[in-house]
Amino acid sequence: MKIPQTPPNIESYLAQLDSREAMSKVGKIFSASLGPYDSKGRYLHWDKLRHLTPPEGYDPELFWLAIRQSRTQLSKALPFRDKAGKPFSFCMPDGVVRDLLWIEKNSTGAIVVDEQITDEKTKRTYLIGSLIEEAISSSQLEGASTTRRQAKEMLRTGREPQDHSEKMIRNNHRAMLFIRDYKEEKLTPSLIFELHRILTEDTLGPEDTDKAGTFREAADDICVFSEDDVLLHIPPKASELPQRLQALCDFANHSDGMDSPNYIPTVIRAIVVHFMIGYDHPFVDGNGRTARALFYWMMAKDHYWLMEYISISRVIKKAPRRYMQAYLNTETDANDVTYFVIHQLEVIREAIRDLHEYLKRRSQRLQEASSLLENSHLQQVLNHRQLALLQHALRHPGMEYTIKSHQGSHGTSYQTSRSDLLKLSDELHLLRKVNVGKKDLFIAPSDLAEKVKTGR
Incomplete structure (x- = not known):
């Protein structure tokens, strides 16, 4: 770099x-x-x-x-200044306006896919999956090394994390849930501190264990280096952070009407908040995760509901150098945040396109699973959760499911999840139930497709 x-x-x-x-x-x-x-x-x-x-x-x-x-x-002009007192700004050329209109159209309306996907009963399943995806990808951007399969298993079953990487992922997932719960509130330094505390719980180094949810101090004034030890950025001094964070909250909470010459579209406001957390680096660690979480906060607050279903970190992780390059281009060219805005608009567009492709594939797979039941007495017996599990099991012979993992995948009660799985195993004999200690495992047999076809 x-x-x-x-x-x-x-x-x-x-x-x-x-x-x-x-x-x-x-x-x-x-x-x-x-x-x-x-x-x-x-x-x-x-x-x-x-x-x-x-x-x-x-x-x-x-x-x-x-x-x-x-x-x-x-x-x-933006209401922020760099550490030398020079202002930040952005512009909206035709390409930016075009991207904003595309995102507006594709992230506030309905998703047009198979009716099984857009049915209200299944939306929770996809939202849970998206929160898990963002939690994993955002953590991996900052060094978490757990495999996606292990991470998803941990989050869906609710088991305790076993190492530093899994703790980062668990924390990111909790932070995304925190955003959903507080998205209607005004942004305050206290809420940002709480978000950072959630994100960094039990993951800071031994010397920084007391700095979750607090500003870095003068002794912690830090520099940002690349992987090859190139000095990329020197953030503002710690003494400036209280004023800078309050200015960020004021910007996040205030919005001029569309008729005002000072109007800034929500998407750009959210991107600017993301940028400024990265620039100011107010914490000893976890600044990137906090910045991306606050982007979701801003979007959810202004009812861009589809943003809850996408993962920007997964897209950024494909080309992390471009993410950092957008910061560097801004800082070396008169604080022109347009570079970062354009990069993030591209990221958002790709994340939305990926979601539509995922839903299309998911719809096709559900239809494939449904077609196996077409001439079976099971056709009208399974609910959408059981159908989703069955479809997954058909593609993963030998896969193990638990009541907690099924509950985590669909956001249902323990009893509902238990009933779903017991019906598939004890009544319909589609899954094999094995007792391990105090826990029941439900295993997809290798001949599941034949069982579905024959009903036996």
């Missing part, structure tokens, strides 16, 4: 020219012929743009300055 090259500024560029040439260049910089993007529609940083062939009549520096000027004309 390397720090992007700082862009040239207009003063130093013009100082190299004589007055006549300078006047000509100024005209090109302030002309309306170039917009905020390159010829391929990309919002590039100088570090990449300098390697491209500029338009005729422009050298690379002049090309950059013209693009930077067009961005400045579109820019809106």
